[in-house]
């Protein structure tokens with residue numbers, strides 16, 4: 001069986017098992033994965049990926065120049081996490097939920113977190129925990145890159161304000177099922193350090 005057919009059938013199986021967590025019946029398209037990876041600057045060190053699933057965005061991060069041993073893959077689904085360990089043996093795979101990242105130690109502080117987790121189907125208090133936990137791991141001017149199927153930033157304005165964040169649309173991707181928006185979320189200017 002071709003790899004992409006196998007990946008689609010695994011994804012569908014995991015969606016049937018846990019629809020709200022998997023949140024899509026198919027993995028992201030290559031076009032969306034490329035748009036997610038485009039915002040990352042590989043020369044700035046390690047990159048966190050949240051909810052890599054079958055690894056379609058992970059592969060585009062590698063293609064964009066992020067070394068495999070600089071990837072930290074955080075996946076809550078046990079089956080996906082095991083598969084990711086086999087597919088990307090040099091990456092650090094963390095089988096846990098994104099809000100538990102806070103205590104994790106890194107050799108170098110990551111400047112980017114790339115996320116496929118379904119923020120729109122997660123209650124607001126947990127979204128806040130996830131964002132606090134991830135931003136505590138990033139450099140002061142770190143960027144959280146998130147895609148969404150919703151027609152707005154998946155972190156609402158009230159929560160952005162409360163956490164001192166701002167979300168900006170980076171790219172709309174029509175070649176995806178369903179079409180998606182890629183957002184860059186970062187700390188508001190006055191909280192950032194100058195590079």
Ligand SMILES: C[S@@+](CC[C@H](N)C(=O)[O-])C[C@H]1O[C@@H](n2cnc3c(N)ncnc32)[C@H](O)[C@@H]1O
Pocket residue numbers: 021022023024026027028050051052053054055056057074075076077080096097098099115116117118
């Ligand atoms: C819509 S799928 C995206 C998968 C992949 N990134 C892609 O674009 O094809 C959502 C992924 O996020 C994972 N996930 C959901 N909630 C999570 C959480 N709180 N922490 C880590 N991973 C999570 C799911 O298991 C699933 O792999």
